[in-house]
Amino acid sequence: MANPLFYAKILLFGEYGIIEDSQGLTLPYSFYKGTLKFSDLESDFEKTSNISLQKYADYLGSLNLPDSFKLNISKLQKDLKKGLFFDSNIPQGYGVGSSGALVAAIFEKYSVKTYLPEHISKDQLKELKKVFGEMESYFHGKSSGIDPLICYMNLPILIENKENVDKVSIPESHEGKGAIFLIDSGMTGETGPMVQIFFEKMKTEGFRKTMKEEFIRYNNACIDAFLKKEMNPLFRNLKSLSVWAYEHFKPMIPESIYNAWKKGLDTNAYYLKLCGSGGGGYILGFTKDYKKAEKMLEGFHKEVIYRF
Structure with a gap:
């Protein structure tokens, strides 16, 4: 099975507002993507990624995640010794979810339980958002969990309020003037x-x-x-x-x-x-x-x- 790709995301509406309980609307953006890979870590990029993932793995090991969303940290650490790194062209500091894609990729590969995004219920989305928030807090100090959730689901997501999110279909893009x-x-x-x-x-x-x-x-x-x-x-x-x-x-x-x-x-x-x-x-x-x-x-x- 080829490694799944995790796309960047774009928050169309809701920046800062979602902190204050407004709605938000986000879309996956396939121009940028990232995936976990193995290599001999010969390039500086691969080496740096592997080292920062080792630190991140230690942080993930310290989290007390709910049983249904536990991660296999020992497998992650073994894979890091074998040269695991995150290969991504998602620019950092550009507001398109570079850390969100990484969190989604780690969860997809190391979650003890397997989830299929298309079968995730609204209640599970709520739980998953919390888990992703904890996982992503390592990068931003505090995270709503929205970015990794979008990257993981790879679907447009309507943020209804602080607690609730739902999958949503957006009007299809077609070649108009706008x-x-x-x-x-x-x-x-x-x-x-x-x-x-x-x-x-x-x-x-x-x-x-x-x-x-x-x-x-x-x-x-x-x-x-x-x-x-x-x-x-x-x-x-x-x-x-x-x-x-x-x-x-x-x-x-x-x-x-x-x-x-x-x-x-x-x-x-x-x-x-x-x-x-x-x-x-x-x-x-x-x-x-x-x-x-x-x-x-x-x-x-x-x-x-x-x-x-």
């Missing part, structure tokens, strides 16, 4: 410090209020409109979301993107939003006319992820 795309900010972002800034902001009552009353409302309305393929309400709420982020998430918007973000709002040609925690990495763009947006965003590296 597009959802990624823009490379040209710098990496670190999740930890960005989340720290967010929690500092949450200490002020005014920010908490606007987060709950405005951000979460626009965010959830975007998800609802996208799943129903209602483009006018989608773009109306996207604009509100983009304006809100421009005003309140300034520290999370990479400097290289400031002007382009504002230009989109001023011309209504496209709207930008954070992809993940921000600070660098990718930014998400939405437009009804990709050709026009592409011209206006000349000089940026862009990747289309969805057409409509």
Whole structure:
């Protein structure tokens, strides 16, 4: 059996909001992927990966996971001695789930019990999300478990609230004028410090209020409109979301993107939003006319992820 591939993920909606119980919508992104492999560890990349996996295995061994989700740590450690490493082209610090894919790959290979993603019930999803949260906390200090869950399931996931997630089908991508795309900010972002800034902001009552009353409302309305393929309400709420982020998430918007973000709002040609925690990495763009947006965003590296 060939080693399964674990794809990157894109959080279309819900960045920071899911910390505060908003909805979220995530998609697998097959452009980037990772898989566990064996080698003689001759390259620096393979060596470094193997050494960091050894440290990670020690951490996993210290976790007290529920019986139905236990990991075979001794097998993992034996495999590491045989040259196991994680072969991945998922960029780190880009908000597309590099650690999530690794966690999913480890669970798939070393979980004592075998699970088939398509047969996992909603209750099991909830449990698995908790387990993945513990497994991924090693990388981020605190994790919701969402990223590994998406990478593991390889299906679009609707985050209903802090506790509940469900599989969801999204409208099929087809060659229209409109597009959802990624823009490379040209710098990496670190999740930890960005989340720290967010929690500092949450200490002020005014920010908490606007987060709950405005951000979460626009965010959830975007998800609802996208799943129903209602483009006018989608773009109306996207604009509100983009304006809100421009005003309140300034520290999370990479400097290289400031002007382009504002230009989109001023011309209504496209709207930008954070992809993940921000600070660098990718930014998400939405437009009804990709050709026009592409011209206006000349000089940026862009990747289309969805057409409509």
